[in-house]
Amino acid sequence: MLRFTRYIISFILFISSIGFFLTNRLMYMKKKEAQFILNREKEAGRLNPLEYESLPKTEVLIPSPFGYDLKAILAEPFPKNRYVIIAHGVTENKTNSIKYMNLFLERGFNTVIYDHRRHGDSGGETTSFGHYEKFDLKTIVDWLKKEKGANILLGIHGESMGAATMLLYAGSLEDGADFYIADCPFSDFKELLTYRLKSDLKLPAAFILPIADLFLRLRQKYSIKQVSPISVIENIQKPVLFIHSEKDDYILPSMSENLYKRKKGPKMLYIAPIGAHAQSLNENRENYEKAIDEFLNENVYDFIGEKRGL
Secondary structure: OHHHHHHHHHHHHHHHHHHHHHHHHHHOOOOOOHHHHHHHHHHOOOOOHHHHHHOOEEEEEEEOOOOOEEEEEEEOOOOOOEEEEEEOOOOOOHHHHHHHHHHHHOOOOEEEEEOOOOOOOOOOOOOOOOOOHHHHHHHHHHHHHHHHOOOOEEEEEEEOHHHHHHHHHHHHHOOOOOEEEEEOOOOOHHHHHHHHHHHHHOOOHHHHHHHHHHHHHHHHOOOHHHOOHHHHHHHOOOOEEEEEEOOOOOOOHHHHHHHHHHOOOOEEEEEEOOOOOOOHHHHOHHHHHHHHHHHHHHHHHHHHHHHHOO
């Protein structure tokens, strides 16, 4: 009996160690240093400090419903009521969003860049890969509409986790923007983790994921299966442009292709021929911009902008 009890205790400790190890990797994924991101963007020519500093900007702290502040920067050089909110990927911060900000500024949009929870200058202790982040995105949208009016022409651009967050927001909370651009999103968190566990750690997902999910529910009050953009994509009625790099081996391009197939209503898909994960703009700038312009011309300006006199 004593030996059996020891076996049980050892098994529980073993399962617990796996559960805490895996959930810690998710909740506290190592972030890139702010200085590293800043230097990288400047050296690549994607951030011109003088041009950025000359922009008319407003820095704000927006209270999250979860008790921390979200740091956002509103760049507003145009009198028109056109805005794009930009959501960055996991481990990055709002500095990484400046290259997308510039792209939309060139097209006459004012922009909002912000830090996700636990990233950059925002508060929050853990990352949830879109589950709690989607509520924070709604907070940013609500703030912008309160400040600038409910009738603004609003787009949201998301990269990687930011794209998944955007789709979760639009599909499960409110279809609150006029258009969406999803750059290299994952379609289903469980499917992504299954792929990453096999690729990175050589671990059997069928055994590992139920343990991780149990501990995630205990520690963070949500389940892996709840983080599934493809399960809510059919609820999004507004136009969506899906972008992915063909060579992306971190989040496979098939995830964007599956989201595109499931999405009803206006949509567009652009698969960039070169570039690793989240590098579609960096490695295919001309065609990336062409895809953006085609999408806006066919799905946004004619159907939305002109009606509002924007």
